[in-house]
Amino acid sequence: MNKINLSIIGLLTLLIITSCKEKKEVKEETKKFVLSDTMAKMIAIDTVSSGFINDTVTLTGEVSFNENTVNKIFPRNSGQVIDCKISIGDKVHAGQVLATIKSADIAGSYSDLASSNADLAIAKRQLTNIESLYKNGIASEKEYTEAKQNYEKALAAKRKIESLININGGSQTNAGGTYVLTSPIDGYVVEKKVNTGNFIRPDMGDNLFTISDLKDVWINANVFEADITRVKEGYAVEVTTLAYPDKIFKGKIDKIGEVLDPTSKALRARIKLPNEGMLLKPEMFAKVIVNNEEKKKAIYIPTKALISQNSKNYVIVYNGKDDMKIAEVNILKTVGDKTYLVSGVTPGQQLITQNQLLIFQQLLNN
Numbered sequence: 001m002n003k004i005n006l007s008i009i010g011l012l013t014l015l016i017i018t019s020c021k022e023k024k025e026v027k028e029e030t031k032k033f034v035l036s037d038t039m040a041k042m043i044a045i046d047t048v049s050s051g052f053i054n055d056t057v058t059l060t061g062e063v064s065f066n067e068n069t070v071n072k073i074f075p076r077n078s079g080q081v082i083d084c085k086i087s088i089g090d091k092v093h094a095g096q097v098l099a100t101i102k103s104a105d106i107a108g109s110y111s112d113l114a115s116s117n118a119d120l121a122i123a124k125r126q127l128t129n130i131e132s133l134y135k136n137g138i139a140s141e142k143e144y145t146e147a148k149q150n151y152e153k154a155l156a157a158k159r160k161i162e163s164l165i166n167i168n169g170g171s172q173t174n175a176g177g178t179y180v181l182t183s184p185i186d187g188y189v190v191e192k193k194v195n196t197g198n199f200i201r202p203d204m205g206d207n208l209f210t211i212s213d214l215k216d217v218w219i220n221a222n223v224f225e226a227d228i229t230r231v232k233e234g235y236a237v238e239v240t241t242l243a244y245p246d247k248i249f250k251g252k253i254d255k256i257g258e259v260l261d262p263t264s265k266a267l268r269a270r271i272k273l274p275n276e277g278m279l280l281k282p283e284m285f286a287k288v289i290v291n292n293e294e295k296k297k298a299i300y301i302p303t304k305a306l307i308s309q310n311s312k313n314y315v316i317v318y319n320g321k322d323d324m325k326i327a328e329v330n331i332l333k334t335v336g337d338k339t340y341l342v343s344g345v346t347p348g349q350q351l352i353t354q355n356q357l358l359i360f361q362q363l364l365n366n
Contacts, residue, residue, distance in 0.1 A: 050297060081099050124154075216274050223268070
């Protein structure tokens with residue numbers, strides 16, 4: 001009897017111990033990870049969204065003049081530059097003198113003008129005499145007509161030489177054989193190829209100055225063959241430069257070439273940008289990000305919400321401090337700060353986007 005009682009007592013004790021252990025295990029299994037107030041201040045939360053897929057293409061390019069507002073100043077005649085006080089970057093006004101050039105050709109024109117003035121004076125004197133004689137019946141009408149024609153020819157010859165001098169930049173009040181080059185527009189001197197004392201040869205076909213208003217500039221970007229179908233006229237772009245890495249210049253592609261450059265094997269895409277503050281300088285290197293909005297929709301999340309582990313991608317879905325879970329996601333494509341997904345989450349869900357790796361590890365351990 002005593003042995004039976006001892007067996008029953010031992011069995012009950014074992015059952016009690018087992019029951020307590022099972023309760024303890026159940027309690028430990030059902031324990032959840034709860035976000036502390038301190039950790040809650042260290043995280044950031046964003047929302048899963050849905051929208052059109054943006055595909056970006058990054059191109060390289062350079063800042064260039066707006067060719068429609070650029071004026072190249074060429075020499076009108078050979079000669080020597082005797083005065084040039086303009087420097088690159090100077091702001092000039094329409095009609096402002098850029099350089100004064102002494103030219104044998106202009107000197108010859110002034111000599112021809114002097115001769116034409118003398119011929120005109122003679123022709124006028126002859127006309128006056130013949131006219132007086134004609135009115136008194138001494139000279140014939142034919143003589144009068146010839147004198148009048150000679151005067152008109154001499155006057156036309158003088159006007160032709162004067163026009164030639166004016167076209168070449170000379171001044172009728174200055175017979176020293178010089179002419180001036182002036183700016184045709186208000187703008188900035190962006191190119192200068194001559195200095196005081198330089199000689200200009202008759203066979204020189206290059207421009208001496210380039211004037212641009214720089215109110216707007218062109219960005220010429222290289223589009224390689226693999227990207228041709230992804231870059232079209234009208235697409236929005238964002239342009240950055242080495243000089244201003246934190247500043248984004250926004251514009252649109254307004255023209256794309258039809259012929260590949262034989263050296264670079266790339267098309268040229270042109271973007272016209274307003275140049276506020278004259279920040280963009282010709283010849284600057286530029287990075288051009290082309291935004292191509294496809295006609296397909298997809299779920300997207302902030303790229304910074306992703307957690308990569310063992311060749312898989314995860315996010316932390318946040319429903320509350322005591323309700324967070326790990327969700328595996330399948331990526332369609334990543335475009336900048338957006339990642340488009342095939343599956344894994346639904347629009348409207350909230351994700352942890354800062355310090356999510358710490359939460360990920362805690363959830364794995366619980």
